[in-house]
Amino acid sequence: MITKIGYKALQSNKHNLVFLFLFLIGTFTVFSQEDKIVVMPIKAVKDTITAPLLSAEMLQDSTLNDSTKTDSLGKKKSILLDKIRYKAKDYVRLSQKEQKIYLYNEAEIYYQDTELKAGIIIMDYVNNEVYAGRLKDSLGNYTQLPFFKQGTQEVRPDSIRFNFDTQKALIWNSRTEQQADAGNLGSDSMKVYAEITKKENDSVYFLSEGKLTTSKDTINPDYYIRIRKAKFVPKKKVIAGLSNLYIADVPTPIALPFAYFPLTVGRTAGLMMPTFGNDPNRGYFLQNGGYYFPFGEVADLTLTGDFYTNGSYGFRTQSVYAKRYRYRGNVNFRFENLVTSQRGFDDYARSTIYNIQISHSQDTKASPNSRFSASVNLGSSSYFQNSLNQLNVGNRLNNTLSSSVSYSKTFPEYPSVNMSLTMTHSQNTSAPEGTDNIQMTLPTFQASLERIFPFAKRDGIKKGAIQNINLQYDVNGQNRLATNDADFLTAKMFDNAQVGARHRVPISTNFKIAKFFSVTMGGTYEDVWALETFGRRFEPGENGERGEVVIDTMKGFDRFNRYGVSTSVGTTLYGTFLLGEDKKIQAIRHVMRPSISYGYTPSFDQFFDEYVNTDTDEIVEYTRFQGTLNGAPSLGKSSSLSFSLANTLEAKVRDRDSTVLEPKKIPLLSNLNLSTAYNFEADSLKLSPVNINGGTSILDNKMSINFGAALDAYAIDNNGRRIDTWNINNGGSLFRLTRANLNVGYNISSKMFGKKDEEDEEDEEPDPYDYVAQSGGRDDDLFGTADSLYGDQGAFEDDDGDEDVENPVYATKIPWDFRLAYAATYANTARQNEFSSHSLMFSGNISLSPRWKIGGNSGYDFKNKGFSITNLRIQRDLKSFVMRFNWTPFGRFRQWNFFIGIKANVLKDLKWENRSQPVRQ
Numbered sequence: 001m002i003t004k005i006g007y008k009a010l011q012s013n014k015h016n017l018v019f020l021f022l023f024l025i026g027t028f029t030v031f032s033q034e035d036k037i038v039v040m041p042i043k044a045v046k047d048t049i050t051a052p053l054l055s056a057e058m059l060q061d062s063t064l065n066d067s068t069k070t071d072s073l074g075k076k077k078s079i080l081l082d083k084i085r086y087k088a089k090d091y092v093r094l095s096q097k098e099q100k101i102y103l104y105n106e107a108e109i110y111y112q113d114t115e116l117k118a119g120i121i122i123m124d125y126v127n128n129e130v131y132a133g134r135l136k137d138s139l140g141n142y143t144q145l146p147f148f149k150q151g152t153q154e155v156r157p158d159s160i161r162f163n164f165d166t167q168k169a170l171i172w173n174s175r176t177e178q179q180a181d182a183g184n185l186g187s188d189s190m191k192v193y194a195e196i197t198k199k200e201n202d203s204v205y206f207l208s209e210g211k212l213t214t215s216k217d218t219i220n221p222d223y224y225i226r227i228r229k230a231k232f233v234p235k236k237k238v239i240a241g242l243s244n245l246y247i248a249d250v251p252t253p254i255a256l257p258f259a260y261f262p263l264t265v266g267r268t269a270g271l272m273m274p275t276f277g278n279d280p281n282r283g284y285f286l287q288n289g290g291y292y293f294p295f296g297e298v299a300d301l302t303l304t305g306d307f308y309t310n311g312s313y314g315f316r317t318q319s320v321y322a323k324r325y326r327y328r329g330n331v332n333f334r335f336e337n338l339v340t341s342q343r344g345f346d347d348y349a350r351s352t353i354y355n356i357q358i359s360h361s362q363d364t365k366a367s368p369n370s371r372f373s374a375s376v377n378l379g380s381s382s383y384f385q386n387s388l389n390q391l392n393v394g395n396r397l398n399n400t401l402s403s404s405v406s407y408s409k410t411f412p413e414y415p416s417v418n419m420s421l422t423m424t425h426s427q428n429t430s431a432p433e434g435t436d437n438i439q440m441t442l443p444t445f446q447a448s449l450e451r452i453f454p455f456a457k458r459d460g461i462k463k464g465a466i467q468n469i470n471l472q473y474d475v476n477g478q479n480r481l482a483t484n485d486a487d488f489l490t491a492k493m494f495d496n497a498q499v500g501a502r503h504r505v506p507i508s509t510n511f512k513i514a515k516f517f518s519v520t521m522g523g524t525y526e527d528v529w530a531l532e533t534f535g536r537r538f539e540p541g542e543n544g545e546r547g548e549v550v551i552d553t554m555k556g557f558d559r560f561n562r563y564g565v566s567t568s569v570g571t572t573l574y575g576t577f578l579l580g581e582d583k584k585i586q587a588i589r590h591v592m593r594p595s596i597s598y599g600y601t602p603s604f605d606q607f608f609d610e611y612v613n614t615d616t617d618e619i620v621e622y623t624r625f626q627g628t629l630n631g632a633p634s635l636g637k638s639s640s641l642s643f644s645l646a647n648t649l650e651a652k653v654r655d656r657d658s659t660v661l662e663p664k665k666i667p668l669l670s671n672l673n674l675s676t677a678y679n680f681e682a683d684s685l686k687l688s689p690v691n692i693n694g695g696t697s698i699l700d701n702k703m704s705i706n707f708g709a710a711l712d713a714y715a716i717d718n719n720g721r722r723i724d725t726w727n728i729n730n731g732g733s734l735f736r737l738t739r740a741n742l743n744v745g746y747n748i749s750s751k752m753f754g755k756k757d758e759e760d761e762e763d764e765e766p767d768p769y770d771y772v773a774q775s776g777g778r779d780d781d782l783f784g785t786a787d788s789l790y791g792d793q794g795a796f797e798d799d800d801g802d803e804d805v806e807n808p809v810y811a812t813k814i815p816w817d818f819r820l821a822y823a824a825t826y827a828n829t830a831r832q833n834e835f836s837s838h839s840l841m842f843s844g845n846i847s848l849s850p851r852w853k854i855g856g857n858s859g860y861d862f863k864n865k866g867f868s869i870t871n872l873r874i875q876r877d878l879k880s881f882v883m884r885f886n887w888t889p890f891g892r893f894r895q896w897n898f899f900i901g902i903k904a905n906v907l908k909d910l911k912w913e914n915r916s917q918p919v920r921q
Helices: 016-025 056-060 756-765
Strands: 002-006 028-032 036-043 084-087 090-097 100-111 114-126 129-133 147-150 153-155 159-163 166-177 190-199 206-213 223-233 238-241 245-248 252-258 259-262 270-272 275-279 283-295 299-308 313-323 327-340 351-361 370-379 400-411 415-427 438-452 470-483 500-515 517-539 548-570 573-578 583-602 608-613 618-622 638-655 664-679 689-697 702-711 714-716 721-728 736-749 816-827 834-847 850-861 869-879 882-888 893-900 913-916
Touching: 206 238, 223 259, 275 913, 370 415, 438 736, 517 608, 517 618, 714 736
Parallel strands: none
Antiparallel strands: 002 084, 028 036, 084 100, 090 100, 100 114, 114 129, 114 147, 129 159, 147 153, 153 166, 159 166, 166 190, 190 206, 206 223, 223 238, 223 245, 238 259, 245 252, 270 283, 275 283, 283 299, 299 313, 313 327, 327 351, 351 370, 370 400, 400 415, 415 438, 438 470, 470 500, 500 517, 517 548, 548 583, 573 583, 583 638, 608 618, 638 664, 664 689, 689 702, 702 736, 714 721, 736 816, 816 834, 834 850, 850 869, 869 882, 882 893, 893 913
16 A cells, blocks of 8 residues: 655755655654754664654754744745655665665655656665666566656666766666657657666756667567667757667668757657659659748648759648638648750750649638638649659549639528629640630629518418418629630630629429329529620621621620429329248339429510521521520520439348348339420420439449430431431331440458458458548549658558567458449440440459558550559558558559658658659650
8 A cells, every 4th residue: 555655844955865765764753953863763664673762952952842933044845845655565674774775576656746666766865866676586587677757758767876966867778758749659659768878957868879769669679770879858859979770670871970850749840851863854853852830739831842953843832720610721832843854955845833722611610600611723734644743643634623712601680691702613634735624703603592481471381382482582693714724824814704693583382282292383583694795797708708607796784584484293102012021032112203394485586686698598596695604595485394203123131130020121223213305396306315314232232333325216317417207217216225324333342251240340440541542542542542742652551560460361361352343335326336435444452461461453445445544552561661662554654653661750751762753744
């Protein structure tokens, strides 16, 4: 049992160490008289010592027999600032002959924030020193190594010697762990070893023959940095002389005459070590060197850059910011100046590429009625294809960049109003050069009024067609423009801007007929505004040449309106086929949702004009609103009847487990939809094609199947144009297949074949390839894995890899996964009868052992007769290190890269990386 020691205020601090030790064991009362120290034993512990009698002089001493008198100098403070707790398993013994106090076997001392544990603790109260050491058992093995903790600092030496007067200490074979992150000791923490450590004061230690490592194995680390002499400041730094790297106790030629190791807790500013290499087209280079700037707890800034000896360079900035309960986001900017060859040579070329990414999200608690968000990804269309620092093959195949910045505001008073202002951007990176591949809205304004029920109470139940009548109002205004890479972010991008607005008022109601049929009726009124319209006139040709239509742009406000009505009737039909409870398939359920809709739109002839084509004497009708932002009014009435049928099919199947009484529901067809329309007002081709689409999952949801098709009842002429003749009357079938598509996906892994408890255990383990998907690539890795744009190759999942892993029985337990995707598109609109796309893709990963993982992806394009992008990868967990090799052996993006480095962030700059350069586009 740990004893709590009481203490008195002492009259002199001259012999602090003696007082401390004698009070510690609780066996003596100590008095001070002039320059003398009087020690009175209170009790003896396994000893025959008896308390001496007090002398007359001592009894007459005013400091002892008169508690009411006080010293003229005042009472001095106690040398002990807290209660001391101690214990020892075998004994606590005082040796007056040696003038030492012994605590033996599992000795422990606790004082304030200091904790000392050891096999034996010896206190020398003459020399004011304390010694803590280990014990040797009957087999000659040392046990109970000392453990010293003060605050958050921990030291685990073989032995320690400390002097209370000088506050210095000598520590043999010390082991301490420095946090890489506040409160997070683990694989990222720096372990500091030293044969001899001299404690100069509370914040400075001098080391002799030390080791620095992040290995979890504290006895035999798989690697360490040997330092001959060093100055160690806990939580701040280690400054060392000659240092070199040892791997498995084997010295390597990697050495420095002096070294600096930061050990600060939390985020601190510092250099980022670059990667060295050589590019045949650009010379030697340094990549991803830079500096990190933290700005308090709110934001940070990372500056990295590349430099090539032929003049190419690049730089990147990345800033992450966050304020709790307010907002969070990041801003990235990347720029590269690419120079090929040398100036003066025929193959010399220079180009610049850039990319901007911004992400901002507002916390919902910050403002419930307003919100600002941003997601921006724009820049050069060729950035991801030509970036020298880009390793992400999946991003290289990305054909679209998109952005959106929006602010929304809600006025909650009834009727509530929602308003938003949005800027959007869409960029096709695979479009031919010079085309308008960039579309932007700067900005889009939207406002909408809450749905109003004028004939019903606000808090009542709405019944019948009258009470369900409701109306809304919304407005949409845009400034839309289209441009290309050459004019992007210049004044020319606004030359072809389109500005317009659309006001819309929908009115509708719904009710039921005969309890089974749902009826919806309504109409919509639109008022469309434009600031620019286009007139047309025919200019006859000269000297017998054909004339041409001239388009005149007319600036100024103009408007038109359009409206229409519609109604729809729908119901739901259920059908169940019972096959018997004793059968494997007990029942099949079919659900059908047919719907018939009718819509009518009048002709808006008042917005149409005419011109005469003098070449053909043909009168041509046109509307000046053709080519405006929100479309044009229609010429001619539209009276259309539409039909749609949605189907689902599922089966009830008896479970394999006989203890489960309820059958399982298995979808046979998740959906099967058919739709078509018939326009009564059309002069020809009144029946629209029949569209079919559906999907299902089979093999216990391991395989997903989606399909679609279009069937046309009309025939086509020799030029491939539809004619107003039924296909069956033209010598064909009832319907003509014009297009079809099929997509099949199949996922399977070793987890699906294990027992339920084994699956649960495996689900808790992190996927070693998760870091791939989180870097921006596809999560199915069908087009390769993703690596960081900043060259750190992603964070390797630790998954307790440093612990010894028992090799599994490889015949029954090798973790693996496999994905397959098949896609085919058939086109036959003009009797071409061909597959426009037809490909098979697959990817997979396998763990050959607990530390070896390999994976790959490839595919075959049956249309173009060639393999799709192929990538092979190998990964080896070397406990403290990680090794990766990625190889794209052929194709447009062929390259390879090799990486080996320390997993811990504190020493992640200790790495070696080599890669081939991307093929020049």
